[in-house]
Structure formats: C-alpha cells, structure tokens
Amino acid sequence: MSPTIQDVMTSPVVTISPDAELKDAAARLRAGGFSALPVVDSQGRLVGILSEADLLARAERPATSVRSGTLAGQLMSRPVVTVSADASLTEAADLLLRYGLQRLPVVDGAGRLAGIASRGDLLKVFLRSDEEVARDVRERLRAEGLPDLVTAVEDGVVTLSGGAGEEPARRVVEAVAGVVAVRDVPAVG
C-alpha cells in the first residue's frame, strides 16, 4: 500500500502551549534539535507554529523580552497550513512547495495535532527498497485496471515493457511515491 502522510510523519510531536515562556520554547527546540514547535491548546488543538527564526529574532533583545514577558502564543504565526493524516504524499509535497514551507502539521478532523511532516520526512519515501517500490507500483496498476508491465525496479527506476501502448501505465507508475523515473523497453517482435 502506498505510504500516506501518517506513515512518514513524526509523532508524537514536541509541542508548546500558548502560555509557555519563550525561554522554555527555546530549551525545547534545542533539546530536540527541531526548527519549529507547534503550539497547541489544552485540548490538543493546533493554534499556531513557533519557529526558531521567530525565537532568534527575539533572543537578540533578552532584556526586552523579559520585561514584556512575551509568551509563545504572542510570537507564533497563524493561520497554519495543515494536512490531514490520510493525505497523499503528493498533496503534502504540493503544499510544501506552494507555500515554501519546511514542515506541515498533520491534524485530525477535530483540528487536533496528530504529527508533523517535514520535507525530509516526505523524501524518506525515496529511500525505500526497490522491492517495496515494485510492490506499490504493481498494486497501483492493478487498482487502475492496467496490465502489470513492470519488468524491473532498480534504484527507484521502473522499467516497463510493452512499447508505445503503455502510456497510461507510465503516467500511473510515475505518480507512485518513491518512483524516481520510468524507462521503457520496446516490445520485441
């Protein structure tokens, strides 16, 4: 089965509450080596994102931030672009690219945070074995009612046999997450 966001996202997620002090947020980021923290309320609902860049800008004025007592909820950004757990990797990639984001929070129907999917998490799908990719490709072809023209998968490149008549199969295979490219071998005879 082709991986969905749920399969590649990081969960559980380190989060921060809107009432948290900035120095706690900074400590949490450093401890985990993250670049951003989702801000969630007491019900676990996502209300914003606090990134490292936001904190660094503020850290330049330690005296000011202590005086004004800025909390995570005041510095975070919202609305947040999110994706649902059953979304496809293609959808998620499209969102990341369109909005120029580094990461996407994954939420359930009630707006509760389920995980976080970064660019790196999505790209992991290309590190799967050729066997796994072949399995997904065949399953997809079956699901689309197309013949299994796969003759090999090597380094993410799928070889299809069958000549020019395989155009629909080629498009379907190219769209399977983890496939790097599709090659044809012209039909013999």
Added chain:
Amino acid sequence: MLAGSQGAAEGPSAPRMGSGRAWRLRTFGPTDTLVAARMLTAAMNGATNGQTLVRDVMRPPVLVPERTWFRELVRLLRDSGSGFLTVVDAGGMPIGAVTGEDLLLKLARRRIEERPAGHESAGRRAERRKAAAVTARELMSEPLVSVPPGEPAAEAVRVMRRRGLRHLAVVDGGGRAVGVVERGDLLATLLRDDDEIRQDVEDLLARELRGGAIGVGVMVCDGVVLLRRLRDLDFRLDDVLPAVLEVEGVLAARVLDVSVAERWRCPS
C-alpha cells in the same frame, strides 16, 4: 578607510581597540548553539573595521559529483543535516546547487506535469525539468549563485533577499566551493538595514538625552554603531552605550575619538 585618530598629531588611521574608549560588545544569553558562538566571534573579529564577513558565518560545503543519483542525493541531504548540496564537475569545480525543494518536486510531479503547458515562466519550466530529473546535473539550479568568503555577511543577506534564496554557495577567487551560508545562520540582526538601525539609535538618543541627540554623531556599519561627539557634552558618551546595544540589529557599539572636522564613512 575609517578615520579614528588618537590625537591631532596622528592623522587618520583605523580605529583601534583599547584606545581608552569604552568598547562594549553585546552579551548573548547562555546558549550552546554554534551559530551564536560564531556570531560573537564574527562581531569581535569584524568589529574593528565594522564588518562581519561571510567566512565568519559559513558552514563547510557538501560537494556532490554531477552524476550523483537521485536516491543518493536524498541520503546526502538527510545525513548532512544541510538543506543545500553543491554540485561539482569532474574537476571538482562548483557548477550548480541542489536543495531539498528540488528533490521534493518529484513527489509533486503529476501536478506539475498536468499544468497547462502554454506560456510557462522560466521558473515553471525549470520545475518540470527537475520533476523529471534523476541526476544531480539534471536537478541542479544553475548558474550557481555565490558570494566570495571575504564579502560582508550583510551583502550575502541582500543577495539572498533579492533572489528569494535560503542558502548561498561560497566560492573563492580560484572558483572553488569553500562554504555555504544558510539564511538561518544569519541571525535576525544581520537582516537589519544600517540606516534603520541608525534611525533607531538617533531616536533613542533624542529620547534619553537632555538636549536630544544634536551633539552626537551616529554612524552604523554592518550593525556596528559608532558614536562621536560633535560638540561639548555635559555627560559621558560612553554612558549611552548600554542603551544603544539594546537597539534591534546592533552587534556592537563604541565611541570614537574623531574630531568634528573630519569626514567619516563606513569602510567599503
């Protein structure tokens, strides 16, 4: 060349530390990040002539041969913890760059290919090419946008802003890739315009000093604030340094003994 004389007899010379003038550096809060340490070093090194250089903030480059395969690029990006790979030719010379975003295009391939093909911008055509690419050479953005290591860091920031980039390759005089500047490493302070900082410092002085800021000359060079007396003042100029350091974007601040008659400008 900035003129900072000790006395009339000496004539113009570079400002020197330990000249008897108060020399205050921003104190960073307790932090274990490499970036903050680098910034501090940069401020101390560069501050004698008011400049933080690209070499002070750059990271080592991750070089990949142009024939490197897609999966290997994904692995390299993940293992290096960097978002930027410098593509090199057979001679080891940099020819382009691959970022995580370029690799991500492959996942969005179907949508990219389904876009109506007519009247596409150069950027969109590049996306199509990258979505179909399998080697570093096919994936990379070229020509490589780069800065020399001796360039002021603020210039690197300007280039990144102008082109909407998150990284810049650092290439030396011999054409070799020697580093990468990541936007995240350039703390927010470097993004601040010298003119904006000067305005804020002048406003601060106007607020804090009796008689306003009229007797004080302010110059800002790459985040380093230089003050001088334009006439006799009834307070020590050094006493305002702590407040000046608090202004956003200020890396360091000092008072210079430069007479009113002399023109002074930031080192170029």
